[in-house]
Amino acid sequence: MEFIRVCEPVLGGNELEYVSECVRDNWISSAGKFVTEFENQFAEYSDCKFGVTVTNGTAALHLAAVALGLGPGDEVIMPNFTMIASAFALCYTGAKPVFVDVDRQTWNINTKLIEEKITDKTKAIMAVDIFGQPADYDEIQIIAKSHGLKIIEDAAQAHGAEYNGKRCGSLGDVGCFSLFANKLITTGEGGVITTSDHGLYDKLRYHKNLCFPLDGPRNYIHEDIGFNYRMPNTLAAIGLAQLEKIDEYIANRRRNGEKYARMLGEIKGVQVQKIKPDNKSVYWMNSIVLEDSIRLSRDEFMDQLKENNIDSRMLFAGMNRQPALIKYGCDPNGDFHVSDRLYERGLYLPSGSNLTDQQVEYVVEKVAAIVKANS
Numbered sequence: 001m002e003f004i005r006v007c008e009p010v011l012g013g014n015e016l017e018y019v020s021e022c023v024r025d026n027w028i029s030s031a032g033k034f035v036t037e038f039e040n041q042f043a044e045y046s047d048c049k050f051g052v053t054v055t056n057g058t059a060a061l062h063l064a065a066v067a068l069g070l071g072p073g074d075e076v077i078m079p080n081f082t083m084i085a086s087a088f089a090l091c092y093t094g095a096k097p098v099f100v101d102v103d104r105q106t107w108n109i110n111t112k113l114i115e116e117k118i119t120d121k122t123k124a125i126m127a128v129d130i131f132g133q134p135a136d137y138d139e140i141q142i143i144a145k146s147h148g149l150k151i152i153e154d155a156a157q158a159h160g161a162e163y164n165g166k167r168c169g170s171l172g173d174v175g176c177f178s179l180f181a182n183k184l185i186t187t188g189e190g191g192v193i194t195t196s197d198h199g200l201y202d203k204l205r206y207h208k209n210l211c212f213p214l215d216g217p218r219n220y221i222h223e224d225i226g227f228n229y230r231m232p233n234t235l236a237a238i239g240l241a242q243l244e245k246i247d248e249y250i251a252n253r254r255r256n257g258e259k260y261a262r263m264l265g266e267i268k269g270v271q272v273q274k275i276k277p278d279n280k281s282v283y284w285m286n287s288i289v290l291e292d293s294i295r296l297s298r299d300e301f302m303d304q305l306k307e308n309n310i311d312s313r314m315l316f317a318g319m320n321r322q323p324a325l326i327k328y329g330c331d332p333n334g335d336f337h338v339s340d341r342l343y344e345r346g347l348y349l350p351s352g353s354n355l356t357d358q359q360v361e362y363v364v365e366k367v368a369a370i371v372k373a374n375s
């Protein structure tokens with residue numbers, strides 16, 4: 001059995017043809033037809049009116065926070081269990097992330113714990129669609145509405161996922177996607193922001209491009225401090241080719257994810273992410289959490305998988321454990337026992353779009369054998 005990786009990009013469509021077209025026609029920078037085409041098609045795919053490409057998912061989150069007007073003195077409530085970029089992007093604006101633990105079963109922000117963290121400084125809630133499963137947007141929207149808060153959706157792991165029939169990216173005021181190599185679709189490095197709010201769309205485009213006036217004369221006079229977050233046409237070309245294949249990739253991930261959930265669910269001693277009935281996850285990553293009945297540390301478990309040619313990764317460390325965020329002034333105190341446990345006892349299993357049925361079965365067979373030998 002060859003080594004089974006956690007994830008690798010699948011470039012199975014028109015990528016080479018579209019990139020070649022950019023090179024041949026001399027359109028390799030951030031103007032060009034693929035940028036517009038990719039933005040439009042990505043927005044439509046994500047049930048939104050507008051799409052804005054950027055250089056990466058972190059930039060997408062930062063730009064979204066800027067466009068919403070977040071800054072020093074503002075607080076944003078976010079899940080404690082996520083990738084570090086979710087929090088850093090808020091810090092770039094001067095706003096303060098406020099952490100809330102995640103739900104024990106879905107691993108998304110625990111909406112019951114949000115209201116107690118709201119103060120008169122709170123301006124927004126950031127929800128993260130963790131591992132490809134949408135957060136609880138009905139609840140989040142009720143809370144946001146009653147306190148006048150904006151919603152940033154970090155959908156970096158959830159391209160094409162659905163909540164009550166609506167695609168991720170459309171579930172808050174603004175949706176942020178990453179196109180990094182291990183995400184559902186990729187441009188190598190890249191990101192997209194989605195929104196249906198015309199005012200926000202203009203602010204995103206304005207701040208993305210050094211605050212050059214959106215219309216009017218190019219007289220090199222700038223009213224605000226902006227960023228250069230422009231995606232080049234060559235990468236948008238890859239993005240468009242990837243988007244043409246996304247339904248195929250998602251179908252494969254769903255088939256594998258459902259199979260993993262069914263088979264792993266039968267192994268006593270491991271927990272899998274619970275997918276809510278309202279949700280259609282895209283199964284970005286399939287993970288397990290080892291219960292205490294298994295007499296191996298997480299690292300020992302990963303070593304044994306590796307001996308069987310199976311790659312795995314530990315899960316994210318909670319935001320409450322990040323020295324960078326504590327130095328910045330975030331409050332690490334509170335009850336974060338769910339995210340703590342995910343960090344200490346959780347790991348990803350191979351989950352790429354090109355994973356085969358046989359590979360899933362092989363991985364589960366080995367997990368079961370390791371559990372059995374060590375319980």
Ligand SMILES: *Cc1c(COP(=O)(O)O)cnc(C)c1O
Pocket residue numbers: 056057058059082083085086128154156157177178179180190191
């Ligand atoms: C990947 C990811 C990001 C950051 O995206 P980059 O393209 O790597 O900058 C942000 N949030 C979450 C939840 C992610 O998974």
